[in-house]
Amino acid sequence: MYKIGIDVGGTNTDAILLDHNSQLIYSVKSPTSLDIKTGIEKSLQQLLEGANIDKTKITHAMLGTTQCTNAIVERKKLAKVGVIRLGYPATASVLPYTAWPADMIDKLSGNYAIAHGGYEYDGQLLSALDQQEITKLLEEWRGQVESIAIVGVFSSIKNDQELQVREWIQEVYGEEFPISCSSLIGSVGLIERENATILNAALCKVIETTTQGFVQALQAEGIFDVEVYLCQNDGTLMSIDYAKQFPILTIACGPTNSIRGASYLSQIQNTMVLDVGGTTSDIGVLQDGFPRESSVAVEVGDIRTNFRMPDIISVGLGGGSIVRVNGNKITVGPDSVGYKISEEALVFGGSTLTTTDIAVRLGLADVGDSTLVAHIDEAFAKAVQEEISSLLEQAIDKMKTSSEDVSLVLVGGGGIIVPEKIRGVSTIVKSEYGGVANAIGASIAQISGQYEQIYIYSKEPREESLKDAQNKAVKQAVLAGALEDTIELVEVEETPLAYHPENATRLKVKVVGKMV
Amino acid sequence: MRYLDQAAIEHIAIGAAFLGTGGGGDPYIGKLMALSAIEKNGPVKLYSVDEIADDDFFIPAAMMGAPSVLVEKFPHGDEFVKVFQKLAQYLGKEKIAGTYPMEAGGVNSMIPIVVAAQLGLPLIDCDGMGRAFPELQMVTFHLDGISATPMAITDEKGNIGIFETIDNKWTERIARTATVEMGASSLVSLYPTTGAQIKQSGVHHIVTLSEKIGEIIASKDQEVNDKLQSLLKLADGYELFQGKIVDVIRETKGGFNLGKMNLEGIESYKNDQMKVHFQNENLLAEKNEQVIAMTPDLICLVDYETLLPVTTESLKYGKRVRVIGLPAHEKWRTAKGIETAGPKYFGYEYEYTPIEELVKKEVAEHV
DSSP, rough: EEEEEEEESSEEEEEEEOTTOOOOEEEEEEEOOSHHHHHHHHHHHHHHHHHOGGGGGGGEEEEEEHHHHHHHHTTTTTOOEEEEEEEEEETTTTTTTTOOHHHHHHHOEEEEEEEEBOOOOSOSSSSSOOOOHHHHHHHHTTTSEEEEEEETTTTTTOOOHHHHHHHHHHHHHOOOOOOGGGGTTTTOOOOHHHHHHHHHHHHHHHHHHHHHHHHHHHHHTOOSSEEEEEEOOTEEEEHHHHHHHHHGGTTHHHHHHHHHHHHHHHHHHHHHEEEEEEEEEEEEEETTTOBBBBOOEETTTTTTEEEEEEEOEEEEEEEETTEEEETTTEEEEEEEEEHHHHHHHHGGGOOBBBBBHHHHHHTTOSSSSSGTTTTTHHHHHHHHHHHHHHHHHHHHHHOSSOOOOOOOOESSGGGGGOSSTTEEEEEEETTTGGHHHHHHHHTTTTEEEEEEEEEETTTTHHHHHHHHHHHHHHHHHHHHHHGGGEEEEEEEEEEEEESSOOOOEEEEEEEEEOBB | EEEHHHHHHHHHHHHHHHHHTTOOOOHHHHHHHHHHHHHHHHEEEEEEESSSTTEEEEEEEEEEEEEHTTTOOOSSSSHHHHHHHHHHHHOSSSSBBBBOOOHHHOTTTTTHHHHHHHHTTEEEEEEESSOOOOOOOOHHHHHOOOOOEEEEEEOOOOEEEEEOOOHHHHHHHHHHHHHHHTEEEEEEEHHHHHHHHHHHHHHHHHHHHHHHHHHEEEEHSSSHHHHHHHHHHTTTTTTEEEEEEEEEEEEETEEEEEEEEEEEEOOOOOOOOEEEEESSSEEEEEEEEEEEEETTSSSEEEEEETTTTGGGOOOOTTEHHHHHEEOOGGGGSSHHHHHHHSSSTTTTTOOOOOOHHHHHHHHHHHO
């Protein structure tokens, strides 16, 4: 049995094949195509030709893709979204779509309503739903919206109203109509969660073509009976049906796959990962094999959201970063010669001093013609390396949660520029397959479920609250395609809330299980 | 008189969060409310304190309650009108000549702008703290013996209460309980004041100061060190520290967010340490085990690179910050001011010493 992993990045589409022991058998890299689909087909074709295996033994195919991110950034292929906010009379002072870029509101049609509904922070009713109000709205919107986002005040505490409204919409618009409920997408913070839910609703068409395209590409290569999965940004997988409900969860799966792949290659579960590209370096943190989540509001295409995203820090430092001398000061990056490195770097006969040239001068790497950099003063090269070291040290430090030294796994094509020693880092681990770490990350992913709610421990004791949250997370995981008896609890986060007179705690749990 | 437009509001939100010394809530939702209100009703007039009549009547407006609730359930918008009308009616005043903020802070600097836009009232360039504090009696009007009541309190559901209390500490107690019942956030109109009282007891020019601070922080054409120098000059401030947060210890007690953070010096502060104690707001800073600033003086944390204000909710390990100290308004430095909001009120056993003296002493010892 074999698994295929495909990662569509900005520059390259990588494809890899793993055997039943999850050993890497074959990998290819080909340029990402404008329509994405042709690029996937091409790399799949090359992979199967090169690997020369029995296609009927392929059981799983995983795709990590940037299509949803691109659709938002480029404002393309987005659905018209109607927003139903449940909270009237509260929240009317800031309307849905406030502070959105005007072109984005146009694309999504800008339809919204603030209807009766919502809860208080302690789960008491803010106002009751009014079915007539919703039905009337749906009649007005008929033909004008292609997808609906439902957002209830404090739905993270109680989401039965959101689910009720979803049912009413299905009664009027049919079972197949795409509906996104905010309680299943974002966390506390109405505006940010609403924004994330609207984006999720807007992606319903993109995810449809993406998943269809992938299945068709597989079929074109004669691969039929396989389980097909999409990668989420927390390093786990989702089934096609689940992905269609939560397309927004594919955003930022690229860096996630890369750090997960790094963990797999190095066999380390708790570490920091440094992925050095041509222009930038991404740093992420693995906790028990999964990327740490970001705790602050994240902007996607200029829209403030709060859905789950990996905590990644990017620095303008890569293998093509330009080295300059400014008076007495040496600067490295943030600009880079990028993909033109093979023409512009000194070692390749070009005229721009890059970080790669410094690495070759100091004997850290053997690329291009080392005689072309022999004239560089060694003390100067060391000073540049010191600057690189200090940039990395600062970025790594920002990702730490304590002042202790961390271990670091190094992947990515630009890894050669990284010095042997960095302050604050105990060991640096490298892998020869670091270049396709992202596709490996895609193919080894597991299936997760997550649940978050504010519990009042004085009413519902901690043990019961934990159990309740865990059960709900398990349900999510099963829905996403996990085998129920392999599911284990991997994360519990408790945050006591300020100002609450009772013992109110925001509880977040995450479970992970193996694929069906 | 001048008008406050979108750019002015963006700047005021940043500057007020800076003066909020870590408390006062996330400025984002407050700012969206104010921007939505002026988009609908047009820009708001700002009057300086010299432009108002002594006999005219003014009512401030503020939100009370948990910032963590406000990010999920924010007001309908017409509560402000209702609560204003109710209080005016109760007081027997036909004309309310304007409104003003109770405190500087991300949320409460913005609420009166919403009120002013909706009612077509002018905003007055003053507040009752010149910073943020957690309790209703911690207001300069209180220091001058002005009563917080009659006050009105309301929620988005339409519940309205009018309180008359025997003193301002009771106002705090009763309003706090009502706020919890209203869903942990409420709108309050209190300290109704005449123009003469504002002139006598308010912290003047605070809206303009917030706006100027915000302008400097948001400016894109200056280097961070130049921005910092302009900021310090504008606010008579001191840079107390540059460091990275290495530890944050928190506990929630009686509805407040208490704790302390440890900072390790960076750059020119490389061998120094700092400890900042907070209770919603930053209240006491110790540099190398010696107190360098204490409440009611202002201890403001800003991002090391952007100078954007850092709220106590968003503190975390590894964040690089600068600590800036500003002298409090002179009313806070009186015996009653120190008794109301000095270090001892918050449980820190120190005699209040002004920041100017503490900094001078530290510099002298260093030399």
